[in-house]
Amino acid sequence: MRKRYTAALATLGLTVAGLVVPGLTGTASAGDSAAAGAAYDQFIVTFADGADTRELKGVDLMRATGTGSVVVKSAHKLNRSGAAALMTELGKQAGVYSVEPDLVMTKQFTPNDTRYLEQWDLFEPTGGMNAPTAWDTADGAGVTVAVIDTGITLHSDLNGNVLPGYDFISDAATARDGNGRDPNPNDEGDWFLAGECGSTTPSDSSWHGSHVAGTIAAVSNNTNGIAGIARAAKILPVRVLGKCGGFTSDIADAITWASGGRVSRVPTNPNPAKVINLSLGGSGACGRTFQRAIDGAVSRGTTVVIAAGNSNANVSGFSPANCNNVVSVASNDRQGNRAFYSNFGTLIDVTAPGGEVRNETDPPGSRTKPQDGVLSTLNAGLTTQTTTETYNTYMGTSMAAPHVAGLVALMLGEVSLNPASVEAALKAHARPLPGTCTGGCGAGIIDAAATIAAL
Numbered sequence: 001m002r003k004r005y006t007a008a009l010a011t012l013g014l015t016v017a018g019l020v021v022p023g024l025t026g027t028a029s030a031g032d033s034a035a036a037g038a039a040y041d042q043f044i045v046t047f048a049d050g051a052d053t054r055e056l057k058g059v060d061l062m063r064a065t066g067t068g069s070v071v072v073k074s075a076h077k078l079n080r081s082g083a084a085a086l087m088t089e090l091g092k093q094a095g096v097y098s099v100e101p102d103l104v105m106t107k108q109f110t111p112n113d114t115r116y117l118e119q120w121d122l123f124e125p126t127g128g129m130n131a132p133t134a135w136d137t138a139d140g141a142g143v144t145v146a147v148i149d150t151g152i153t154l155h156s157d158l159n160g161n162v163l164p165g166y167d168f169i170s171d172a173a174t175a176r177d178g179n180g181r182d183p184n185p186n187d188e189g190d191w192f193l194a195g196e197c198g199s200t201t202p203s204d205s206s207w208h209g210s211h212v213a214g215t216i217a218a219v220s221n222n223t224n225g226i227a228g229i230a231r232a233a234k235i236l237p238v239r240v241l242g243k244c245g246g247f248t249s250d251i252a253d254a255i256t257w258a259s260g261g262r263v264s265r266v267p268t269n270p271n272p273a274k275v276i277n278l279s280l281g282g283s284g285a286c287g288r289t290f291q292r293a294i295d296g297a298v299s300r301g302t303t304v305v306i307a308a309g310n311s312n313a314n315v316s317g318f319s320p321a322n323c324n325n326v327v328s329v330a331s332n333d334r335q336g337n338r339a340f341y342s343n344f345g346t347l348i349d350v351t352a353p354g355g356e357v358r359n360e361t362d363p364p365g366s367r368t369k370p371q372d373g374v375l376s377t378l379n380a381g382l383t384t385q386t387t388t389e390t391y392n393t394y395m396g397t398s399m400a401a402p403h404v405a406g407l408v409a410l411m412l413g414e415v416s417l418n419p420a421s422v423e424a425a426l427k428a429h430a431r432p433l434p435g436t437c438t439g440g441c442g443a444g445i446i447d448a449a450a451t452i453a454a455l
Helices: 080-092 208-217 250-257 288-299 397-414 417-430 448-454
Strands: 004-007 039-047 061-066 070-078 098-103 146-150 233-239 275-278 282-283 303-307 326-330 350-354 374-379 389-394
Touching: 039 080, 039 350, 070 080, 146 208, 146 250, 146 397, 208 389, 208 397, 233 250, 250 275, 250 288, 275 326, 275 397, 282 303, 288 303, 303 397, 303 417, 326 374, 326 397, 326 417, 350 397, 397 417, 397 448, 417 448
Parallel strands: 146 233, 146 275, 275 303, 303 326, 326 350
Antiparallel strands: 004 282, 039 070, 039 098, 061 070, 374 389
16 A cells, blocks of 8 residues: 655844954964955054054055054955965064954845745744855855645746746646646645545645745745745755645655656656755655665755654654655744654754744644744645735744755855765754753754855
């Protein structure tokens, strides 16, 4: 019997390209943190207490500062190595205590999206992922992220970053589009009636894939809606979940195809993904089918990010988050605690904002208490799509995983890393949960600024 899987639902600052050379008592080397492509021609020289000399060779004196230093200027703009050499020479001159570039400060990149300030998960210091500082240098350009989920809906805050995808649902009844697999990843809705899908109550369509996609790469700085984590990355929508969920065989084929592997009777993917987001899961051990698909993706250089699940239980009992070679993601709330629903355990790699409505009678995916949930892109239709787009909040490890996928896109847009190195970097620069975590939350909450700075 084939197993079905369901969605794991759910300011301004200053930036400095620093280049500091201490004087005779210093230990740092010149140019350690200078931007390789920057140009420098103005420097601040500080003298040791009691130093008599104020004569400096090789530069022109501009003025004294209110703190007792002097501003000097070189004859020409210098690159990183040239500036380092000049600063080293200045540092050797009599009486000099330290030399630093007189840097131009700029405001930190802050999106102008109209609902950005509701995205606590991106910037709040307690439960957020510290994304804004990372955005000064990283945007995910050149990176494709596959969202293997319910498909995609048309949305003005998504369309510009969405590539042609594929529908891998092989069962027509599950797909609701009248056929099996096809090149159209349109989300046909996953609603069901009472008594269907093993539930005594009905459920509206979730538009889950669009919500996940918006967190990763919604069009940003467009004076509209929300900001995506990796604003220049592209989303590859791969549909595997329909009415009542989706089959292991379809999901495994989607993983293979999305990462650039070959799947019988399916055209080759022209846009192989460097990152795959799987905000889905079910109970049980990691089967051979999933593990082989994941191992194949990883061998092709694709990082696989998976939601840990929402059963408040050990993730070891939930697949595919318990498979090897994946980044398994738990969820934290706005206060920095492990969310009440989030799975936990030693197989968790990192934690990320997933929201919590602070009401344990509300299941993950509830559209309540927007201030504590994760805001993202949706369609307004209750069953089938309408022409009205909207935004709403969900909670769940499904919402946590795309935060990690978005950060991975930022990383891979800056440097080339294999999946093992990506996972190691995420863990190395995560921060401890400021709240509580019973059962194990991995290395802690992802920190975009620290991770990108380390690269």
